[in-house]
Every structure is written in structure tokens, then in C-alpha cells.
């Protein structure tokens with residue numbers, strides 16, 4: 001369970017009606033939607049937090065659970081684990097990051113430290129962890145869309161103790177009383193055509209399983225485009241260099257070029273010089289989510305022999 005104040009994030013009062021929640025979410029979502037803020041990691045992140053807040057407060061059951069957990073101030077679960085790749089978390093949180101929040105709480109003389117939580121009902125349903133990972137995806141799949149197979153680890157119910165944490169009145173040997181065990185998950189992930197590098201996909205309910213029938217968390221995957229030895233991408237256009245022999249450059253003629261997903265025959269003009277470009281329409285990257293495509297720009301280089 002997060003320590004974030006979802007009410008503040010959505011700019012509503014604790015007793016806000018569902019219609020108010022929806023209205024405020026829509027207004028804010030328009031401002032922070034990734035499509036309206038191309039390349040802005042900050043707004044992408046704010047959008048993610050906003051969606052998370054709305055996902056909880058718009059669901060009567062989740063909202064009740066969230067309110068209950070907040071009033072109990074129990075041990076926090078389901079907070080983000082940081083991006084599951086090496087290196088520090090580079091992109092903080094749009095609405096004030098968790099570290100500074102928890103520091104503030106520690107400064108307060110009335111707050112409980114995490115070692116000494118207030119009594120927390122161990123049988124209360126608890127939402128599973130949200131998981132965040134970076135995933136390397138090959139250049140062509142990001143440009144044109146496709147499906148990748150993704151393996152990761154998450155907490156799932158311990159089957160040995162059926163999620164109770166104990167067997168025959170003793171702590172379960174498998175999960176050591178934690179009710180859950182780590183298990184590898186293998187997921188087919190659809191990469192929408194033409195997503196930008198660093199786009200964050202949200203896979204609902206694919207995070208850690210909940211405890212005591214609590215709902216599962218979500219999985220967030222940040223798409224990291226792997227560099228390609230030939231192609232470079234600028235928005236929806238793709239650039240490549242093609243080496244041609246001097247004779248072809250001089251006389252001109254046709255040439256087969258291996259493009260992103262096909263081989264096309266292009267015409268090389270007479271007396272082509274190094275650095276000249278040829279634009280092949282609709283052979284570049286997909287334009288976000290759709291069937292339309294950008295262009296492929298070929299830059300000629302003439303070989304020495």
C-alpha cells in the first residue's frame with residue numbers, strides 16, 4: 001500500500017463523490033497525458049501516478065481499503081520497488097517523491113517508525129506490489145510493434161500453507177510465515193506500433209499478488225530501445241546509410257535495399273554524390289498506435305572501390 005495521498009494528487013476532498021473524482025481525473029489526465037507531452041518523462045510519470053490514484057479512488061472497494069490502510073498507518077506494502085534495472089531511480093515521482101515524504105513522517109514526533117507499527121490486522125486484504133522494470137526491446141519491434149516475451153519475478157500466494165503463513169500451528173517452511181513466495185512469471189507483452197523510446201506500458205494486475213485475497217498490483221514496463229547497427233530513428237522517420245559502388249553512383253541504376261521489414265528496389269540517380277539523400281515514403285516507423293508510417297531516409301555513401 002502506497003503512502004501517497006491520492007486525494008491530494010487528484011485535488012479532491014476525502015469525502016469527494018465519484019463524479020468529482022472522475023471530473024478531476026479527466027482534467028488532470030489531459031494535462032499530463034504522454035501523448036500531449038512528447039518526450040517529457042516528468043509528465044509521463046505524473047500521468048502514471050495520476051492513473052494509479054484514480055484506479056484506486058474510483059473503485060469503491062479499493063478506495064475503502066485505501067482509506068482503511070491510511071487510517072491504520074500500518075506497514076506499507078505495494079509501494080514501488082524502484083526500476084528493476086541497475087542504477088539509481090532516475091526519474092523520481094511527479095508529486096513529490098516517496099523518500100522526502102517518509103523523511104517528513106520520521107521528523108514528526110507523533111509518527112510511528114516502521115519498526116514499531118501500530119497494530120495491523122494481519123488478515124486484512126492487502127494489495128500486491130506494483131512492479132516497475134526497464135525492458136530492452138529491439139529497434140524494429142519498437143518501431144513497428146510486436147510481441148515480446150518477458151520474464152520477471154513477483155510475489156505469489158504460497159501454496160504450501162494456502163497463503164495463511166502457517167502449517168500445523170507452525171510458521172510455514174516454504175514462505176517462512178510470509179504467506180507469499182517469489183515466483184518467476186513469463187508474460188507475452190504487446191508492444192504497440194511506434195511507441196517512443198522510454199514509453200511506459202502498464203500491465204494491469206500483472207504485479208505481485210495480493211495477500212488475503214487483496215487485489216494484485218500492476219506491472220509497469222519502460223521500453224528501452226536497443227540501438228540498431230544500421231537504423232536510427234527521429235520521431236517517426238528512420239534514417240540509414242547505404243554504401244554504393246562508384247560505378248553505380250556514376251551511371252545510376254536500381255539497387256535492392258533491406259529496410260525495416262522488407263526489401264525494396266530503389267533507383268539511384270546518375271552522378272549520385274556521397275551525402276545525397278533519398279526519401280522512401282511510408283517505410284519508416286509506425287505513427288503511434290496506428291497503421292500509418294513515417295518515411296525512411298537513405299543517405300548514400302560511395303565506396304572507395
Ligand SMILES: [Zn+2]
Pocket residue numbers: 158159160161162163164165166172173174175176177178179180
Ligand atoms: Zn507458506
